[in-house]
Amino acid sequence: EVQLVESGGGLVQPGGSLRLSCAASGFTFSDHYMDWVRQAPGKGLEWVGRTRNKASSYTTEYAASVKGRFTISRDDSKNSLYLQMDSLKTEDTAVYYCARGSIVGSAFYFDYWGQGTLVTVSS
């Protein structure tokens, strides 16, 4: 059974840092792109960024709103995905989801999601 379990959320002051983790199980983690998606309270979904798989050299992509402040990494030996969040702003307050990316032909989709972890940026 595929499982994605996020952890590391909490309350942090503006300007602070936080590191989220996503523990994966039930599939070959190294084969997949992995993404972070967030959802501010009462709002819609916002893509945060991606780490590609080993075959694609673990390259990363980021939304403009987090580029230069957030860093996505992964440790395939631990089946884990990370989101290092620095210089946090109040507008980063959201539930953060990790999501597994799958590719069939040219089609990409998020077929599994974690349960989410809440990050609150407030003084």
Added chain:
Amino acid sequence: AIQMTQSPSSLSTSVGDRVTITCRASQGIRNELSWYQQKPGKAPKLLIYAASTLQSGVPSRFSGSGTGTDFTLTISSLQPEDFATYYCLQDYNYPLTFGQGTKVEIK
């Protein structure tokens, strides 16, 4: 960034009704679009990918169509468990962008 515009933003409907949600991209995205269902307090769930391919395990009352800039998610006969918010997502280029969501409510 490609903008994804969903309509309507919300709709009130009844069990058994046919529901159609549209998603329009600000530029052509071929068929690189997926649809997700989200219930309150839960993670999104994949329904459709590649604009029209039904994800395994998703009921056949859900269907998707479209290519280029205009896409549709249809629920042929709404069931009680289908009351939720629906999002489209384009993965044609970066940044990936979601529609703003369509909330399907009970009339």
